Amino acid sequence: MTRGTGPARDRDRADVVTMAHGAGGKASQALVQSVFARAFANPALDAMGDAALVDVPAGRLAFSTDSFVVSPLDFPGGCLGDLAVNGTVNDLAACGATPLALSAGFIVEEGFPRSELEHQARAMAQAAARAGVAVVTGDTKVVQRGRGDGCYVNTSGIGLVSPSALAISPAAARPGDRVLVSGPIGDHGTAVMLARGELGLEADVVSDTAALADLVQALLGAVGGAVHCLRDPTRGGVASVLNEIAASSGTAVVVNERDVPVRDGVRGVCELLGLDPLYVACEGRMLAFVSPGAAGAALEAMRAHPMGAGAADIGYVTADPAGMVLAESGFGGPRVLDMLVGDPLPRIC
Numbered sequence: 001m002t003r004g005t006g007p008a009r010d011r012d013r014a015d016v017v018t019m020a021h022g023a024g025g026k027a028s029q030a031l032v033q034s035v036f037a038r039a040f041a042n043p044a045l046d047a048m049g050d051a052a053l054v055d056v057p058a059g060r061l062a063f064s065t066d067s068f069v070v071s072p073l074d075f076p077g078g079c080l081g082d083l084a085v086n087g088t089v090n091d092l093a094a095c096g097a098t099p100l101a102l103s104a105g106f107i108v109e110e111g112f113p114r115s116e117l118e119h120q121a122r123a124m125a126q127a128a129a130r131a132g133v134a135v136v137t138g139d140t141k142v143v144q145r146g147r148g149d150g151c152y153v154n155t156s157g158i159g160l161v162s163p164s165a166l167a168i169s170p171a172a173a174r175p176g177d178r179v180l181v182s183g184p185i186g187d188h189g190t191a192v193m194l195a196r197g198e199l200g201l202e203a204d205v206v207s208d209t210a211a212l213a214d215l216v217q218a219l220l221g222a223v224g225g226a227v228h229c230l231r232d233p234t235r236g237g238v239a240s241v242l243n244e245i246a247a248s249s250g251t252a253v254v255v256n257e258r259d260v261p262v263r264d265g266v267r268g269v270c271e272l273l274g275l276d277p278l279y280v281a282c283e284g285r286m287l288a289f290v291s292p293g294a295a296g297a298a299l300e301a302m303r304a305h306p307m308g309a310g311a312a313d314i315g316y317v318t319a320d321p322a323g324m325v326l327a328e329s330g331f332g333g334p335r336v337l338d339m340l341v342g343d344p345l346p347r348i349c
């Protein structure tokens, strides 16, 4: 999808977002009604109060927020809109929570095509429907031309934590745990990088963007309290997330590199660019730290779910060297996998 620039884009003012759409008056209301209320319709949103009213079951709530500035807005396998839903749903899922409600805040640049805004809103609504959650409240602001880059979205979400997940935490990984990943890694970061078309590379790589709350519930249903820690390896990839967990839990993580699932297309692009797939973002994968005795059943449960068909056991937790992540390739000694330094792939989510 391309959009024009300059005056041509504004020829029909009704076809683009204008400053008036963000002013809170008649135009704002018309935009909200025609784009967002239509896409997200549900009783809590339809009431159009200052805040959405959501009935919440007793228990512990998970609450998360994330902003999405991906460029380009559309890429193979997804777009800004479904990324914005899946990203927040997956942060809730990583706490063992089933999402209850989402908010959506849009920051739109003056001149942004209304059709594109509608497209992103539709994609959000579809992703929310797939994840079984409603967008119940939202906000729209418009910034002057040149002061934004099309459209940014922030989503926040609340979710109910499953009783079997109450102890799940990055600090709860313990020596002996097996480290499972729900599928091949690095698809999202690679797909977005290729979609920018700046590298002159072509490869058949599709983003893995997907909601994982249902996969997590299947995993918890199968092995419950044997799951000690969950994390979605987004920015910084698997290696950075494992470092955070090693630091939080005061353990070491050993990755068996040959067991890490990486698609050929991703591997090829990473080799050409000198990137390590272990540092490339996923948007539809979950890492699970599971008691050794339950790891087989956990892997089976993940593989039986459509979102976990490519799940693999990629390593284990050990006591030393505490706070570090090591990769074993089978050749020579282990290498240290540090946190990602800098950002070789900006604005991938």
Ligand code: MG
Binding pocket: 090, 091, 094, 231, 232, 233, 234
């Ligand atoms: Mg996360």
